[in-house]
Amino acid sequence: YPPPAGAPQDIPGLEIAGIIIQTGANITRWKAGDRVCALVWGGGYAEYCNVPEGQCLPIPGDLTFIEAASLPETYFTVWSNVFDRGRLKAGESLLVHGGSSGIGVAAIQMAKAMGSTVYVTAGSDEKCRFCESLGAKAINYKTENFANRIQQLTDNHGVDVILDMIGGDYTTGNLLSLAKDGRLVMINMMKGKDVAVDLSLIMMKRLTITGSTLRSRDPAFKSHVAQKLEKNIWPLLASGQIKAVVHAVFPADKAAEAHRLMESSEHTGKIVLSFELISR
Numbered sequence: 001y002p003p004p005a006g007a008p009q010d011i012p013g014l015e016i017a018g019i020i021i022q023t024g025a026n027i028t029r030w031k032a033g034d035r036v037c038a039l040v041w042g043g044g045y046a047e048y049c050n051v052p053e054g055q056c057l058p059i060p061g062d063l064t065f066i067e068a069a070s071l072p073e074t075y076f077t078v079w080s081n082v083f084d085r086g087r088l089k090a091g092e093s094l095l096v097h098g099g100s101s102g103i104g105v106a107a108i109q110m111a112k113a114m115g116s117t118v119y120v121t122a123g124s125d126e127k128c129r130f131c132e133s134l135g136a137k138a139i140n141y142k143t144e145n146f147a148n149r150i151q152q153l154t155d156n157h158g159v160d161v162i163l164d165m166i167g168g169d170y171t172t173g174n175l176l177s178l179a180k181d182g183r184l185v186m187i188n189m190m191k192g193k194d195v196a197v198d199l200s201l202i203m204m205k206r207l208t209i210t211g212s213t214l215r216s217r218d219p220a221f222k223s224h225v226a227q228k229l230e231k232n233i234w235p236l237l238a239s240g241q242i243k244a245v246v247h248a249v250f251p252a253d254k255a256a257e258a259h260r261l262m263e264s265s266e267h268t269g270k271i272v273l274s275f276e277l278i279s280r
Contacts, residue, residue: 003041003042008043011042011043011045011046013042013044013045014041014042015038015044015071015073016044016072017035017068017069018035018065020033020034023053024053028053029056030056035059035068036059037059037071038051038055038056039072039073039076039214039226040055041216045252047275052222052223054222054227055222057234058234061238063238068244070244070246070270073102073214074102074103074105074270075106077106077214078107078110079110079225079228079229079233080214080225081163082110082161082163083110083114085210086161086163086183086210087183088160090114090115092116092117093117093118093154093159093161094160094162094163095118095119095146095161095177096120096136096162096163097120097162097163097164097165097166097170098120098121098122098166099122099131100123102269103165104120104122104131108134108135112135112136113236113241113242114232119136119138119159120136121139121140121141121146123142123265124140124142125140127268128140134245137153145173146173147176150177151176157179158179158182160179160183161184162177162182164184164185164186164188165186165187166188167189167193168190168191168192169191172198175197175198175207176201178205180205182207183210184208186210187212244270246272247270247271248261248267248271249271249273249277250272250274251278252273252275252278255273258271258273
């Protein structure tokens with residue numbers, strides 16, 4: 001997506017972790033020397049980055065900076081879309097496409113911890129096993145029709161919420177996979193934005209289709225999400241019930257190599273850049 005007006009145009013990066021070196025005149029919570037992670041709207045691929053106060057969170061427990069840097073964007077996204085917009089509740093079920101991605105890893109663990117059953121799709125048996133080790137029931141979308149498999153796994157009931165970053169021709173399968181009064185939440189459209197759907201499915205099953213993007217939301221919205229995360233999820237990260245899953249760490253000056261790994265889709269979990277690893 002294009003950067004919002006006012007965001008850094010030439011420095012990417014939406015999540016960071018580090019030490020506060022200076023605060024503004026009206027900052028009340030944080031002080032120089034505090035260890036934090038934060039959601040930013042750009043500029044994260046840098047040694048120094050400005051952050052609104054409310055978008056900072058304390059690093060949970062004894063997590064490292066590397067682990068903490070893997071948290072903000074995915075955890076803000078999952079909470080906002082699965083629990084706020086999708087209204088997932090304990091005892092309900094969630095289907096996540098891209099289960100081995102950073103978003104998927106966060107969604108599996110957060111939903112399980114909050115009392116839900118989690119199903120995911122992934123692109124290999126190895127990735128499916130990885131997702132299952134986190135507590136999900138996994139479907140290899142390359143060898144199985146996910147909509148048919150969801151019906152089998154749920155005794156034809158369907159799932160209550162779907163978090164979808166695929167779009168395109170997955171949409172019909174999503175509608176078929178939802179239970180009555182189910183909610184489909186869109187956060188990306190990797191397979192395309194244009195799709196034909198059977199509107200009668202939406203009507204007969206009383207479905208809700210919604211979606212959002214996070215980067216363009218204002219600091220007040222992001223601060224509100226941060227407060228919910230700190231109350232509900234950060235204690236679980238501090239205790240180890242939820243884990244930061246980092247696949248690989250690259251020196252920041254090897255960012256292009258990190259992006260090549262990401263584009264290969266061979267990773268499970270997050271890829272992190274470290275300025276501490278740069279050769280001086």
